[in-house]
Amino acid sequence: MFKAETPGPMKESGLTPRIAETAKGLWTVYAMLTVACGFSLWWAGMKPWEAVIHAFSIMGLGGFSDRDASLGGFNSLPIELVTMTFALLSGVNFATHYVALVRRSPRAYALDPEVPWFFGTLAVTIIGLTIYLLQFHVYDDMPTTLRYVAFHAISLATSLGLATYDYTLWPMFAQICVLFLSSFAACSGSTGGGIKMMRAIILYKQSYREIMRSLHPSAVLPLRLGRQAVSESVLHAVLAFSFMYMVTIVTLTLLLAATGLDLITAFSGVVACLNNAGPGLGEVGPASNYQALTDFQTWVLSFSMILGRLEIFTLLVVLTPTFWRR
Numbered sequence: 001m002f003k004a005e006t007p008g009p010m011k012e013s014g015l016t017p018r019i020a021e022t023a024k025g026l027w028t029v030y031a032m033l034t035v036a037c038g039f040s041l042w043w044a045g046m047k048p049w050e051a052v053i054h055a056f057s058i059m060g061l062g063g064f065s066d067r068d069a070s071l072g073g074f075n076s077l078p079i080e081l082v083t084m085t086f087a088l089l090s091g092v093n094f095a096t097h098y099v100a101l102v103r104r105s106p107r108a109y110a111l112d113p114e115v116p117w118f119f120g121t122l123a124v125t126i127i128g129l130t131i132y133l134l135q136f137h138v139y140d141d142m143p144t145t146l147r148y149v150a151f152h153a154i155s156l157a158t159s160l161g162l163a164t165y166d167y168t169l170w171p172m173f174a175q176i177c178v179l180f181l182s183s184f185a186a187c188s189g190s191t192g193g194g195i196k197m198m199r200a201i202i203l204y205k206q207s208y209r210e211i212m213r214s215l216h217p218s219a220v221l222p223l224r225l226g227r228q229a230v231s232e233s234v235l236h237a238v239l240a241f242s243f244m245y246m247v248t249i250v251t252l253t254l255l256l257a258a259t260g261l262d263l264i265t266a267f268s269g270v271v272a273c274l275n276n277a278g279p280g281l282g283e284v285g286p287a288s289n290y291q292a293l294t295d296f297q298t299w300v301l302s303f304s305m306i307l308g309r310l311e312i313f314t315l316l317v318v319l320t321p322t323f324w325r326r
Helices: 019-044 048-059 077-090 094-103 107-111 114-136 142-157 172-181 197-215 232-258 263-274 295-309 313-319 321-325
Strands: none
Touching: 019 048, 019 077, 019 094, 048 077, 077 142, 094 107, 114 142, 114 172, 114 197, 142 172, 172 263, 197 232, 232 263, 232 295, 232 313, 263 295, 295 313, 313 321
């Protein structure tokens, strides 16, 4: 069960010989970062109780706020900077934080194969969307554009879900782009949702390997993640998970569309709930909520959230008759 609940495909490597010690180490890191986040938000201008609420929300990447306008209700750049910093820390594997803490060295982050992809993907997206939105004059100047693009790219990529602006007013390409980040950007072992960056890297490398095999059929092309070779069993598990992930999105989107919900709202709602990101597009965008949905639509999206949080297979196994017979 411990392996099944570990977010990500590489589940066999433990930090310590005992599960209890591993859990204690991860809880220690989580608690330290939560306390640091709370004090930082307080220093940035939040009231103590608001700082506590948002610290838990940010470190758990839950996206809950005590204000209807979400984090935009504060309209504070220091608060947004603190939120982005700790959201990025929450999007990184907590095991990497633990190793860096125990060894008292940041080298652990350099050795984590997901970290460069995580920050690289975000950097490219933020720069690209900032340049793109400048062409449409969505905001008055470049610093303002960068501020809102960076916040929402990080918020959705890590599946935090807090918002400071109604990004559904952006061109559709920009909306889809930031929503798409929630599907894969967060690292395995983090509190983020989606298929996780590690699976995305493995899928990319496997696709590249198949292209090379077509060009060089006799070549031996091992698939590696950093210095570690990826076994065929892990690769098959990643492919199966990714297939089920896409099937889930298509099936639940069509189910919601059959109830009369428009396609943009149905698709973005399923993606947002499956990735535990929170706001979607259309009727469930950051300036609104899910209250307008019918009971059946709410149940479908609730099921989607449980599937995403338990990484699909854990829940599907429990729902099979064979599991209960055994």
